Amino acid sequence: MKELTYHRATDAAEAVALVAADSDARFLGGGTNLVDHLKLGVARPGTLVDVSRLPLDAVEELPDGGLRIGAAVRNSDLAAHPVVRRGFPAVARALLAGASGQIRHQATTAGNLLQRTRCVYFQDVTTPCNKREPGSGCSALGGYGRYNAVLGASEACVATHPSDLAVALTALDAVAVVLGPDGERRIPLTELHRLPGHHPERDTVLDHGDLVTAVELPGSAVAPASTYAKARDRASYAFALVSVAAAVDLDGDVVRDVRLAWGGVAHRPWRAYVAEEALRGAVLTEETAREAAAAELAAATTTDQTAYKVAMVRNLTAHTLLRLAGGAR
Amino acid sequence: MSADIVTQLVPDVVDARAMGRHLDRQDGVEKVTGAATYAVEHPVEGEVLHAWLVTSTTARGRVLRVDASDALDHPGVLRVLDHESAPRLADTEDRELTVLQDDRIAFRGQIVALVVATSSEAAREGALLVRVHQDEEPAEVVFDEHSATYAPEEVNAGAETDTEVGDPDAAFASAPVVIDATYVTPHEFNSPMEPHAATATWDGALLTLHDSTQAVHAVRTTLAPVLGLAPEQVRVLAPYVGGGFGSKGLPHAPEVAVALAALALPGRPVRLAVTRQQMFALTGYRTATRSRVRLGAEPDGTLLVVRHDASSQTSRIKEFAEQSATAARMMYAAPHRATTHRVAALDVPVPSWMRAPGEMPGMHAQEVALDELAVAAGIDPIDLRERNEPEVDPESGRPFNGRRLVECLRVGADRFGWSGRPAEARARAEGDWWVGTGVASATYPMLFSPGNTARIRSLGEGRYGVDVGAVDLGTGARTVLVQIAADALQVAPDCIDLAIGDTDLPFATVAGGSSGTSSWGSAIAAAAQQFRHDHGSSPDPGLHTTAASGAYADTEGHAMHSFGAVFAEARVHRWTGEVRVSRLHGVYSVGRVINPMTARSQLLGALTMGLSAALHEEGWRDPRTGHVVTQDLATYHVAAHADVRDLQAEWLEEEDHLATPMGSRGIGEIGIVGTSAAIANATFHATGVRVRSLPLTADHFLDA
Numbered sequence A: 001m002k003e004l005t006y007h008r009a010t011d012a013a014e015a016v017a018l019v020a021a022d023s024d025a026r027f028l029g030g031g032t033n034l035v036d037h038l039k040l041g042v043a044r045p046g047t048l049v050d051v052s053r054l055p056l057d058a059v060e061e062l063p064d065g066g067l068r069i070g071a072a073v074r075n076s077d078l079a080a081h082p083v084v085r086r087g088f089p090a091v092a093r094a095l096l097a098g099a100s101g102q103i104r105h106q107a108t109t110a111g112n113l114l115q116r117t118r119c120v121y122f123q124d125v126t127t128p129c130n131k132r133e134p135g136s137g138c139s140a141l142g143g144y145g146r147y148n149a150v151l152g153a154s155e156a157c158v159a160t161h162p163s164d165l166a167v168a169l170t171a172l173d174a175v176a177v178v179l180g181p182d183g184e185r186r187i188p189l190t191e192l193h194r195l196p197g198h199h200p201e202r203d204t205v206l207d208h209g210d211l212v213t214a215v216e217l218p219g220s221a222v223a224p225a226s227t228y229a230k231a232r233d234r235a236s237y238a239f240a241l242v243s244v245a246a247a248v249d250l251d252g253d254v255v256r257d258v259r260l261a262w263g264g265v266a267h268r269p270w271r272a273y274v275a276e277e278a279l280r281g282a283v284l285t286e287e288t289a290r291e292a293a294a295a296e297l298a299a300a301t302t303t304d305q306t307a308y309k310v311a312m313v314r315n316l317t318a319h320t321l322l323r324l325a326g327g328a329r
Numbered sequence B: 001m002s003a004d005i006v007t008q009l010v011p012d013v014v015d016a017r018a019m020g021r022h023l024d025r026q027d028g029v030e031k032v033t034g035a036a037t038y039a040v041e042h043p044v045e046g047e048v049l050h051a052w053l054v055t056s057t058t059a060r061g062r063v064l065r066v067d068a069s070d071a072l073d074h075p076g077v078l079r080v081l082d083h084e085s086a087p088r089l090a091d092t093e094d095r096e097l098t099v100l101q102d103d104r105i106a107f108r109g110q111i112v113a114l115v116v117a118t119s120s121e122a123a124r125e126g127a128l129l130v131r132v133h134q135d136e137e138p139a140e141v142v143f144d145e146h147s148a149t150y151a152p153e154e155v156n157a158g159a160e161t162d163t164e165v166g167d168p169d170a171a172f173a174s175a176p177v178v179i180d181a182t183y184v185t186p187h188e189f190n191s192p193m194e195p196h197a198a199t200a201t202w203d204g205a206l207l208t209l210h211d212s213t214q215a216v217h218a219v220r221t222t223l224a225p226v227l228g229l230a231p232e233q234v235r236v237l238a239p240y241v242g243g244g245f246g247s248k249g250l251p252h253a254p255e256v257a258v259a260l261a262a263l264a265l266p267g268r269p270v271r272l273a274v275t276r277q278q279m280f281a282l283t284g285y286r287t288a289t290r291s292r293v294r295l296g297a298e299p300d301g302t303l304l305v306v307r308h309d310a311s312s313q314t315s316r317i318k319e320f321a322e323q324s325a326t327a328a329r330m331m332y333a334a335p336h337r338a339t340t341h342r343v344a345a346l347d348v349p350v351p352s353w354m355r356a357p358g359e360m361p362g363m364h365a366q367e368v369a370l371d372e373l374a375v376a377a378g379i380d381p382i383d384l385r386e387r388n389e390p391e392v393d394p395e396s397g398r399p400f401n402g403r404r405l406v407e408c409l410r411v412g413a414d415r416f417g418w419s420g421r422p423a424e425a426r427a428r429a430e431g432d433w434w435v436g437t438g439v440a441s442a443t444y445p446m447l448f449s450p451g452n453t454a455r456i457r458s459l460g461e462g463r464y465g466v467d468v469g470a471v472d473l474g475t476g477a478r479t480v481l482v483q484i485a486a487d488a489l490q491v492a493p494d495c496i497d498l499a500i501g502d503t504d505l506p507f508a509t510v511a512g513g514s515s516g517t518s519s520w521g522s523a524i525a526a527a528a529q530q531f532r533h534d535h536g537s538s539p540d541p542g543l544h545t546t547a548a549s550g551a552y553a554d555t556e557g558h559a560m561h562s563f564g565a566v567f568a569e570a571r572v573h574r575w576t577g578e579v580r581v582s583r584l585h586g587v588y589s590v591g592r593v594i595n596p597m598t599a600r601s602q603l604l605g606a607l608t609m610g611l612s613a614a615l616h617e618e619g620w621r622d623p624r625t626g627h628v629v630t631q632d633l634a635t636y637h638v639a640a641h642a643d644v645r646d647l648q649a650e651w652l653e654e655e656d657h658l659a660t661p662m663g664s665r666g667i668g669e670i671g672i673v674g675t676s677a678a679i680a681n682a683t684f685h686a687t688g689v690r691v692r693s694l695p696l697t698a699d700h701f702l703d704a
C-alpha cells in the first residue's frame, strides 16, 4: 500500500509550515471528503496534517453582533448552536440540509467549504478530467450532466461546488480567515471559490499551505431573517440540484435590503448580485422575484440535461423570498 | 450421510400450528450483535490472502499486454493473474464466467487481471499499479428506440418470446378508445448491502467457497464444470448473506476469479470483495426497458385488445431477455392480445435478475397505460380493473387458483380511503404541494422448483435436526423453515435445529423467483412425512430420513398466481417539482403467510424498493464509454429514510393448498410489482402531468 505520514498538528503555525514546505502534504479535517478521495485514488498525498484537533473549535460572538466560527467546529455542532439558529438561520438550515447525521458529526467548517466537486468523472480515475488531471479533458461535456453548472462554467470544466454551507455563508457576507506562510489574511466568501476558467484544478484562491482558521459572519439586520432552501433528488442525503440562501429586510412590501446566493448552479457558490440589485427598492411579489431571478439567469448556458435548473432556481428563489416575507422560514 | 436413500413423494397438507404465528428471527441476535460472519469474514485456517480485481477501461477490444512489474514490486503482492497466466478453465461456453482466458474485452469493467497479496491494502494498491494495455475497437453501448433488436428464442424464466391471440390489428382499427404509449424504465442495480464476496480455498482436492450467494448448490453445479472439477470437489457455504435481490441468484465472474486465485495458490485461503463501483459492471443489473403498450377498449373501458411490445438490452457475450410483456398475457380479459419481446445485443455487461424481473418493468408499463385508459374513458381506475377481470386465465384458459385481485383492490380502497377521490387530476393542493392518489395492480406467478431434498434427523428427547441446502439472504428463510419443520413434524419450533447454507446438506434450489419457501418447505414436509412413516413418533436418536418433494402444485389444472393492489398518495412540490410519497399501502393475496413479521418485512422492503425505483434509481450509462457513471450509492440514489413515510402492507387471510402443502405461495417479489405505477399514477393525479419514464424526478414536474 502507499505509505502515508500522518501528523497531528499542535498549533496552526506548525500545520501551515508543514504543509507549505511539502507539495505532497494536505490538511486533514474530518476526512469525510479527503479520505474518500484517498480510497478512490483521486488524491494521493504523502503526508496528512490533521488540523481537526487544533484549538479552532469555538463559536464566538463578536462585538458587532457577528460570529467567529473556528475552522474545526463540526457541522452538527454549528447547526445546533443557539446563536446560529437564532441569528443566522440560513447557516443552520444549510448545514442540516447537507449530507447525513453521521457525516455532519465528523465534518469540519473549513473542510466543508473546501470539499471538492461531486462530478462523477472527477471521482472516477479511469476517465479524463481537467480538474483532477489538468489538460486531460472534461468528460462531463457530452456526458452525465444533471448536476452540471449553468452559470460561469468554462470549456475546461462544468462542475458545480457541492457545499450547502458555503452558499449560506456567501449570502451572508462571511469572510474566511486564512493563515499562510506569510501571515494572516481575510478573504470574503464571495471571492474564496473560483470560476473554472482555464484552471479548473484550482477550486479556490488559496495557495498550497494556506490554512483556513476561522469564518467570520458580520452582524447584519438581514441575517436573522434568512433561510436556506434546497431542491434535491431525494428527501435527504443528496446534493443540491439547486439551492437558495436568502435574507430579506422589508419595509412593508418594499425590499429594503436583500441577500441572495445559489448553490448547484456554478463552480462556486453563486452570489446573485444582479437579482439583489433588481429587488432592492422593489415591491416583493412572485412576479418581481421571478423577474429578478431571471435577470440573474440571463447569462445562463444550459444543455438538455441542465435546462431544468434555470426554471428550478427561479421558482425556488421566488418561493423562498415569498416565504421569508410571509414570516415563515 | 451422503449415501442416504432419497425417497420422492408428494407431501400431504401440513396442519398449521406454528405457521401463521410470530416467531422471532432465528438469527436476529447474531446479526444485530455482529456475531454473524459474512463471506469474507468467515474464520478460515491458514494464512489468508486477499485478491483485488483489475477491470477494463474499454468497452470492446483486446488486452494487448498486462504489465504487472510495478505491482509485483510492491510489498505484499504475491501474484498477478492475467489472461495468459491464469489457470485454464475447462468449460468456456458461458462467456460471463470465462474469466482471464483470452484477450477479448466485451464490456467496460470486465475483469482483465487479478492481484493477490498478503493484505487487502496491498492488493488494492497492486491493482492500481497494474498497467493494462488495451486495443480499443468501436463499441455499441446505447440502448434506445434506434437500437437494432432481434427476437430471442425464449425470454427469462423460459417464457415464450411472442404470443398472439385473435386479430389485434383489426381490433385496434375498430376500437372506440385507444391508448398507445411507450414507457421507459432505466438500468437499475440490485446493490445489496453486502457486496459480492467470497473466500476460496483449494487444498488440492477440494475447493471450499464461502460465498455470498442465494444458491449454494447452483454455485457448485455451475462452477464445478467451468473449473474442471467434479461437483463433489466443490463445497459452497453461505450461512449469512447480506442481501442479493436476485444478483446473487447465479454465480458471476468474481466467483470464478477468486476460485482461479485459489487454484493458483493451493493451500492458501483467498478473499475477494467486489467494490461497490465494480458491482455496477460485474454482478448483474436490471436492464433498461422500453414497453410500447397499446390498449383498445369500448367506451365503458371494457378491453377489446391488449398489445405489449417490450424491448431491453443484453450483452453480446450472453443473452438475458427480460420478460417484461408476460404479465400482459394473463392480467386482464381481452379477446385480442399480442405480446412481443426484442433484445438489443450490445457491448455492455450481462443483465440478470433483479427483484421481479419482467413483472416489475412490465407491470409498470401496463398499469400506467391502464390509468391512461381510465382517464381517457372517464372511469374510476379500480372500476376499470374490475370490469376487465377475467373468469379464467386468459393465457392458458385454466381456472385461477383463487384470483383475489378485485378483493385486494376493494379492501385496499377501503383502508386507503379511495372513495371521494376527485376524478379530475390537479384537483387538490395542500400548502405548496399538489396532492394526488393512484392505484395499480400487482401480480407474480407462483413458482415451484423441483428437486429439493431435506433430511430429518432424530436428536433424541423430542428434538430434530432439519438439513436443507437452502439460503437465507436476509429474508427470514431460516425462521419460516423452522416453523414449517415444526408443523410438519408436529413439534414446537424450539425442538428444531435447522441447518442451511451448505452444499454438504441435501440439495436445494435458489432463493429466487419467490420460490424458496415453497420449494424447500415442500421438501421438508416430504421428509418429515417419510420420517414419521419410517421411524414413528418417538424415534431413537440417530435415526434419519432424506426425502425429496415431487411437484405438489397443481399447475396442470390451474393457473397459479399471486395478486395485489398498491395505493399511493403523492405530493408534488408546486415550485420545485420534487415528489414525496406520503402514503403507500399494499394489499396482497399470497396464500398463507407463514410468519407475519418476516412477511411484512419482505412486503415493506419490496414496496420501498418500488418507491425507490419510482422516484430515484437510475444507472446512467455513458454513451461514449459504456460504463455506468452513477456507480456508488451517493450518485445511484436509493430511497433514504426521509423518503419512506406511511408505508403499510397487509394481506388477505387465506391458505392455498393447490400451491403448496403449507398453503403458502411466496412473497419475496410481488411487493415491488405495480408499486412504481401506482406512484406514477398518483403524480399524474396530483399534477395532470403524465410522465412515461422512470425515475419521476423533479425536473419532469417543474412546469406543472
Ligand SMILES: Cc1cc2nc3c(=O)[nH]c(=O)nc-3n(C[C@H](O)[C@H](O)[C@H](O)COP(=O)(O)OP(=O)(O)OC[C@H]3O[C@@H](n4cnc5c(N)ncnc54)[C@H](O)[C@@H]3O)c2cc1C
Pocket (backbone or CB within 6 Å): A026, A027, A028, A029, A030, A031, A032, A033, A034, A035, A051, A071, A075, A097, A098, A099, A100, A103, A106, A107, A108, A109, A110, A111, A112, A113, A114, A115, A116, A162, A163, A164, A165, A210, A211, A212, A213, A237, A238, A239, A240, B634
Ligand atoms: C454521501 C455524501 C453526501 C454528502 N452530502 C452533502 C450535502 O448534501 N451537502 C454538503 O454540503 N455536503 C455534503 N457532503 C460533503 C460533506 O459535507 C463534506 O465531506 C464535509 O463537509 C467535508 O468536511 P471534512 O472536515 O470532513 O473535510 P476533509 O475531508 O477533511 O477535507 C476536505 C478538504 O478540505 C481541506 N481542509 C480541511 N480543513 C482545512 C483547513 N482548515 N484549511 C485548509 N484546508 C482544509 C482538506 O485538505 C481537503 O482538501 C456529503 C458527503 C458524502 C460522503
Ligand code: SF4
Pocket (backbone or CB within 6 Å): A117, A119, A120, A121, A122, A128, A129, A130, A131, A132, A137, A138, A139, A140, A141, A156, A157, A158, A159, A200
Ligand atoms: S466538469 Fe470539471 S470536474 Fe467534471 S470532468 Fe469536467 S473538468 Fe472534471
